[in-house]
Amino acid sequence: MKKFLNISILLLVALTMGFTSCRTEDKDLFEDSAAQRLAKSKEYFSDILLDKGGKWQLEYFTTTSEPGYIYLFTFASDGSVTISGENKYIGQVLSPSNTDPVYGSAVSMWEVITDNGPVLSLNTYNKFFHLFADPHDIYDTDYNEQGYGHEGDYEFDLMKYSNDTLYIEGKKHGVSMIMTRVAADVDDHQYLDEVVALKDSLFHAKIPTNFINLPSGYRYVVNGGASLMLDLYPETGDPISETESYNALVTHDGLTFMYPLILEDRNTGEVYEFQKFSLAPDGSLVCRENPEITITADALNGMITDTKLQWKLNTTKSSESGFMEAYNALKDQLLAANKNNGITQVLLYFDKNLGPIVNPEAQPQDQVHAGQLVLSVTVKVRVKTTTRTIPCLFYFDVEKEGHDVIGFKFNGETDNAAAQYSQNFDKLPGLANSLASSKYKLSAASLLAPIQIKMEEASNSSNYIVLDVIRK
């Protein structure tokens, strides 16, 4: 019986083996082995990279601590790749103290390798690109980054290809980036010069504040645009506790954040997620994911009354009629009077203390007029070797309509100097009255960086003055 039992157990084991031995013999889901499919993907992505001249733009990001950079790659079938960029770190390769964007282009090697998947490997050192992966200390920071450097990648997992766009991911640091195909005949240097020029025009250092405008009109305040390290907080929120930083780069035609922004409209409760913007003809940035979202400076009539800015009359770009007739009449009257008084020379300067300067806080000590707009007419009179500066201030109430219409209401309020000089020079109050005699339609070449605003008389567009911004 015992033997029978033993044999039965053995039989059961053998049966089990027999039935299970073919259990996993499923038909293969793929025609090729994993290794063969990987090899094919290597060939597939190599062909994509080399196709149509092999020129690509990389929107390159390292960490959230610095902006991104545009690079151009031209892949060649001999395994070489020409990499071009234009940024300050390329300049530091040549001169460590450099702070300006410098163009650089160098040849190194590339290969699509098979790791866990297809990987674009830039496998020999390119002095103008691998600098972002080099663990050297970064010259222009307060920290010692030796051992870390910028923490940029030079090997990229090739995730997806669609519509001349490669979706890639840095292999070591995992940052998602995109490469977009560029026409083969593009000149690298010119293209990158244009990117730098666009960056300079988008965010101007003289315009300290921009806004992300959500569809309802709710805004997020944007500071630091010129550095592309953008600090954002909701306009109705607390700038101290609610500011968050987002890094971005400027492309050839717009702006891309490193990671998508997720912003709540505090009026409607709606939440928006977006990452990319295109430059619109009016100079604003329009969101690609939702065209109702834009980035602009403040409304133009808000720019005029921005307490951080002054505006200087640009006499050469203004028309000769309208306000400028009053301006020239005053100028003639002052010159004539000074000549009669025997003063050797009379100069009229239109620098930041001269001409019509619009600034609600131009005279902070004069709290009575806080919030009003100040027209400052400053006369500089040179007597022998001494120059006297005589500012005359006229106070206006401002009337705004929409985003781009402004009017100035003058009730005769002036400072003492303006009052005193107005008794002798009737053209002085005449200038103030002329400014207040019309409403003005405002326009600028760029809604994002309106560093020059044109004020056209609403009733006669041929009468206009041009104001240049001065950041206080």
Add this chain to the structure above:
Amino acid sequence: MKSMKYYLMTLLMAAICSMALSSCSDDKFTETIFPDEEDVLDPTSATYQLDKWLRENYLEVYNLDFRYKMQDVGTNMNYELVPATYENSIDLAVLAKYLWFDVYGKVVSPEFLKMYGPRIIHLIGSAAYNPSNGSMILGLAEGGIKVSLFRVNDMDVNDFEMMNEYYFKTMHHEFAHILHQTKSYPVEFNTLSVGHYDGSNWTSRGDEVHSLGFVTNYASSAFREDFAETIANYIVLTDAQWDRIYELAARGWTTDNSDDPTASYYCYFYYSNNEIDEDKKNYINESDVFTEVDEDGVTQLYYRTQRDSEGNRIKVYPVPDTDGIDGVAILQKKIEIARTWLRDDWGVDLDALREEVQYRQTHYDIEALRKQVTDIK
């Protein structure tokens, strides 16, 4: 007597086992799951010249894969590293062959390196910094198979001392590890400096390590590193460099804080204002000392930048050697152990190896070496 049932069951079991074992018998060897990859160099490749030279001079001679195109999967991903430049890769490839591989090939035999040499040399453009302790890795030997060389982008082919420090000494060092991992060196070596190794604070040590019988501060980190450093430095350092090491090893050294393993050590001291008083004793570095021969022909030591209140030079004294350790003798003993072990266990003449390296490192023509690669059509 076995029952009929027993036989039947046995027969049945045999049949089923047979089925089980044969159930996969129709499996056939199919074609490989790996794609066919041609092992032919492409003459149109931008790197054809170097690839061809490496094949003919490393792969075919020493069975070694010289990897200059970095794949960071082959590195420690915790480090920030960059590839080597193509130009420096050429230089290091031809110099490594001339100053390292061909030396062993000549003094021992090419077969020796084929048998025991590394299978892969991997070039890395940057250093592998360890920011936590400020150290950096100059080379890595992984399992006797692969040697990684770092800082290739910073090399200066006209500075053989720098080239030794970062590459060839490193290669000798790592090769010494490969050899002693294959055949152990005498345990007597490990007893010579026992109690003086410090794996945690060796980076803080300076020249005083010579007086403890270590050739470098890294040698003082562990006895295996000591062994590899002894061989590597014996081969590549010049006679003048060794004389300097022995001179430093013969000095007395002291510190004002012996409880601190990272404290600085000094071999000179002076008394403030030349007042000989233990409370006025101050230690100084050699760079602060200058020598002058007096009227009696005796060499006197003085503090370079200070005088006493009467305008006299401050006299400097060497620190007495009271630690009871004969650093010179220990260094020489370590070299002798390595020399004997290499000769008896490996048939390698350490002195012949050193002589050949010493000659080559002062007689190479980098332009001529490069042309081996750049002249390839």
